[in-house]
Amino acid sequence: MKTEWLLPPAQRTVPGLLRRQASAFGARACVTMPGAEWSHEDMAVVAARRGGALRAAGVEQGDRVAVMCGNRAEFLETVLGCGWIGAASVPINSASMGPQIQYLLADSGAKVLVIEEGFLETLDTADLAATALQAIWVVGSAAASTHGEVRVLEWPASGEAVEAAEVQASDTFAILYTSGTTGPSKGVLCPHAQFFWWGANSADVLGVGEDDVLCTTLPLFHINALNTFAQAAVAGCRVHFLERFSASGFWPAMARTGATVVYLLGAMVPILLAQAAGAHERDHRVRIGLGPGVPEAAGAAFSERSGVLLLEGYGSTETNFVIATALHSPRRGVMGWLRPGFDARVVDEADNQLPAGEAGELVLRADEPFAFASGYFGKPEKTVEAWRNLWFHTGDRVLREADGAFRFVDRIKDAIRRRGENISSWEVEQVLMAHPAVAAVAVFPVRSELAEDEVMAAVVLREDARTTPPELAAFCATRLPKFAIPRYVDLLAELPRTENGKVQKYKLRERGVPAGCWDRSAA
Structure with a gap:
């Protein structure tokens, strides 16, 4: 590794990195993305001004700010602005639906949500009263309003540049959620x-x-x-x-x-x-x-x-x-x-x-x-x-x-990876169990033609209940990200279990996709 890259330990922070890059590389082009063309020396200014806007909105060192945007300038501004003032950003997968968003906001205790206008409707099925959210900043055209008790505001212009907080290399830069395997997603504390x-x-x-x-x-x-x-x-x-x-x-x-x-x-x-x-x-x-x-x-x-x-x-x-x-x-x-x-x-x-x-x-x-x-x-x-x-x-x-x-x-973990996304089988199972016709379900990975995982659900219906695999997939579509919706749904009379009632998923995985199993991609 090049020795000139190795910042002193105390400077291995967002403010330290941005100051060093401004000094070392100046006007050299750094970032090109929808909504921005920034040089290396621009980056510290961008972070300081977005940090100013966040601080003016009441975001303090140690607070969390959630962000749900596509690859656009406002995303990177938010993340770097948080890092500059010692707050932690909480990126949210843009495919998330209301229940997942509600969980991530509540679990992280985010004070502000930065969200792209096109994703606003996903909040309709989220109970924001169950979160600590105080304001929503909408990237796009949005008139001031409220979502329940939460203020909805247009993405504010960059604030006045503020001095960087006294950030330590050990301080949390971001909380990145990774799918759980036997429970809800966990927020990974990523230090500077x-x-x-x-x-x-x-x-x-x-x-x-x-x-x-x-x-x-x-x-x-x-x-x-x-x-x-x-x-x-x-x-x-x-x-x-x-x-x-x-x-x-x-x-x-x-x-x-x-x-x-x-x-x-x-x-x-x-x-x-x-x-x-x-x-x-x-x-x-x-x-x-x-x-x-x-x-x-x-x-x-x-x-x-x-x-x-x-x-x-x-x-x-x-x-x-x-x-x-x-x-x-x-x-x-x-x-x-x-x-x-x-x-x-x-x-x-x-x-x-x-x-x-x-x-x-x-x-x-x-x-x-x-x-x-x-x-x-x-x-x-x-x-x-x-x-x-x-x-x-x-x-x-x-x-x-x-x-x-x-x-x-x-x-080893009971996780599924599809299209570059980690999928919690537990979360998919919870959605399917909410269907009134479902008595039991096991979700597990099977291999696809693309050398990755596909999501398969083995479902046992309640006695006298009636539903079909397409209906179950449609039920999931309003409650799960698209990449997490099961591709295969297999209706079974019972799931294989141990003597103490634990589902033996390895038997289902070894069984693979049986002939005649419903395939959403074929349908």
């Missing part, structure tokens, strides 16, 4: 230093330099895209945030922006490969990409057609960029090798280290203070469970091979 290290580690893996142009279509409410800004800030280069992923528009967008580094998720690569091959796949400047979860064969085909090498890597909202391949890695098809500054073990159920070649749970820790998350907001028992024995337990089953490479096997 973790954000800095995400940027520095990612830039180091990708070999990012001042002349690079980063480009991502991934949503800013995820750590992958959010840390792309940190990469640009650390390395002094430029980043383009595009509004959304488009298979047909991807390569034209890369050519238009002059991108040299791109960011893809596993399912996106097979989708791009399904497009007709053509010269446009080589008409760009992209030299490298980050592609966690891309199947080995798909990665090789992508590189052959586009000339872009995709690097594999491993990290999570709770950790950092811990494991990665490199440009000259001896082989592909693995998660990669442990990066400097981190430690990793593969352990059994009692946390005993396993030998190379034997699969177990991946546990991690960092050398640098606060390079990992601090825990789960308001859930001390979950924090202790996840960080037991002073190692973060990932819930992922891996094995370490003889040369030190880590290979992913499967997930």
Whole structure:
């Protein structure tokens, strides 16, 4: 890692990073996104002025501000403005519906919600009286009004620039919600230093330099895209945030922006490969990409057609960029090798280290203070469970091979990952159990054609109740994000259970998708 990137420990904060980038890179272009063209020296001013607007609205150090927007300037302004004054931003997935939004607002105790106008109707099914919300700032045209007892205001103009708060590297920069596996989503407490290290580690893996142009279509409410800004800030280069992923528009967008580094998720690569091959796949400047979860064969085909090498890597909202391949890695098809500054073990159920070649749970820790998350907001028992024995337990089953490479096997946690989104099976089950005809349900992952998970629900109906799989999917559509709606619904007479009544989901997973099972995509 370049020594000039390594800020002193006390300056590994949003104010410290923005001040350093303004001083080091000045008028060099930094961010291009809908609604903004900012230089590196602009970023500290943007944060200070948005911080002023937040402070004028009563947001103080330690408060939380939720933000539900697409990839647009107001999102990044809010996040950096919060970091500047020592408040914590709470990004909300833009596909969330009323019940999920209500839970996230209530759980985080957010004082202000910044929301794009197009998402306002999702609040109609949220009980804001059950939250601590005091004001809603609408990005777009919105007349002043109220939502119950909560004031609804138009997104205020930037305030007067304020001095940065005395922020510590250990202070919470953001609370990022990650889907629970046996309960509701948990808010991950991401400190300022973790954000800095995400940027520095990612830039180091990708070999990012001042002349690079980063480009991502991934949503800013995820750590992958959010840390792309940190990469640009650390390395002094430029980043383009595009509004959304488009298979047909991807390569034209890369050519238009002059991108040299791109960011893809596993399912996106097979989708791009399904497009007709053509010269446009080589008409760009992209030299490298980050592609966690891309199947080995798909990665090789992508590189052959586009000339872009995709690097594999491993990290999570709770950790950092811990494991990665490199440009000259001896082989592909693995998660990669442990990066400097981190430690990793593969352990059994009692946390005993396993030998190379034997699969177990991946546990991690960092050398640098606060390079990992601090825990789960308001859930001390979950924090202790996840960080037991002073190692973060990932819930992922891996094995370490003889040369030190880590290979992913499967997930221990009962979570589902689809279209780059983590889905809580528990949350989907709660929605289905609210249907009056449903007596019992088990939600679990099955593999798709895109080498990712699809959501499957095994449903037992109440005696004498009548409903159909399409009706159950329609019921979910008004209560769940689109990506979480089950693709497969299988009506069963009973669920497989243990002697003490616990559902044996592994039997359902092993059974897979039976012939004749209802498939929403086919329907």
